[in-house]
Amino acid sequence: MNDTLAPATYFPLEPTAVEAQSAIAEEFAFFGDWAERYQYLIDLGRKLPAFPDALKQEEHRLHGCQSMVWIVGEGDSTRLDFRAISDSAIVSGLVFLALRVYSGRSAEEILATEPNYVADIGLSKHLSPTRSNGHAALLAFIRERAQAAL
Template identity: 50%
Template sequence: MIDFYKPEEANAEDAIEAIGGELSMFDDWMERYEFIIELGRKLPPYPAEWQDEAHRVQGCQSQVWLAAQAQDGKLWFTGASDAAIVSGLVALVLRVYSGRDRAQILATPPKFLHDLGLIGALSTNRGNGVAAMVERIHAIAQAA
């Protein structure tokens, strides 16, 4: 049985607000990076057999894999990366989008990544990779 990411928050907006609150507890970006890396360590195990081209997110500097499952009107996601910081970014993105219905996913643009200061604090390649993850999630929701 695959363990898809189950966020604690009831909706995407609450998840974004919680992430913002957590990030604001740290004084500098090095501490925030450590926090993000720790989030990545807590991701559910990602199946090795899904670490393939079909699940790979194009546009990421690191290897990133993403899988989805529709259940009870919601889309559940799981993901992984071969880079510690990117695994943490996967966890943040999944916290916002996993377990949400199609309409909520499509109504939540990646603007929160800028608002939380994540895009500005990341290298251009990492920022593009996070945006590619969200684009993939939106494409899956659009097709659902």
């Protein structure tokens, strides 16, 4: 395994993916409207660990997104760590949420955890079609890496 992720391993924040999703739902419940929720997404995106410029290569680019998104996953079936970044502030927030739920987890836990937070916080109704497609591509990438690790 190479060490590109080791220095900036930030996730998981909660002990389990289920607890991460509950925490996300609780946090988003504090906001009265979607303007505030979008601002919170932007703030979360700013908390993403640094993503080395050297990894911003075509081979790490996530296709299916209108924005530029780069993602790298490393590890094995016992623990998969993901690092990602976007050139879009809101998309970086979406990346943060996905990594909060899935990064630093076992392949088994990743595959057993449906992304319920998307519906729980109303995200699916408030994303543009292109952002929804990109978010689906991000979640698919994470699941594919988990499947390959098994």
